[in-house]
Amino acid sequence: MHTLVTHSEAETVDAGRQLAARLGRGSVVLLFGDLGAGKTALVRGLAQGLGADPEQVSSPTFTLIQEYSGRIRLYHVDLYRVAPAEVDDLGLDELGDGQGVVAIEWADRLPRAVGGAVEIRIEDLGDDTRRIAITGWGI
Ligand code: ADP
Ligand code: MG
DSSP states (O other): OEEEEESSHHHHHHHHHHHHTTOOTTOEEEEEOOTTSSHHHHHHHHHHHTTSOGGGOOOOSSOSEEEEOSSSOEEEEEOTTOOHHHHGGGTGGGGGGGSSEEEEESGGGOSSOOTTOEEEEEEEOSTTOEEEEEESTTO
16 A cells, blocks of 8 residues: 655645556546545546646536546546446446546445555545555555
């Protein structure tokens, strides 16, 4: 497990940007953490690192899956409003057909484990401090 502590949103974005260098087509990144932990901020960094426009990355209210085109396509999934029983209907297994990177916020809503995924847990330590724990895929 790799753990780091960030002290600003920009530092968390940068952590995502650096992690993107270790991802490739078919990579899956599962994000865990409470509302406001910084999951979307980290995905913004992934987008940047994958050559997409980070400014497109947000958490819109009604969009479950967003796509950002870059060097490698990024599929950004937010399961906050999805019940675990409904997740199967989203077809996440086929998302991107193994050709893109899939990043899933609120991955605890997934009905079963995803083999080979990178797991990122973000914890709010107060103020602008966040602990980011990364496991999986040799990291
Ligand atoms: P989530 O997607 O987990 O709900 P967001 O990334 O949307 O969280 O929001 C994180 C919020 O916390 C933003 O308002 C951001 O400015 C703030 N923030 C403060 N410090 C940090 C930090 N170290 N890393 C990430 N976000 C931070
Ligand atoms: Mg979010």
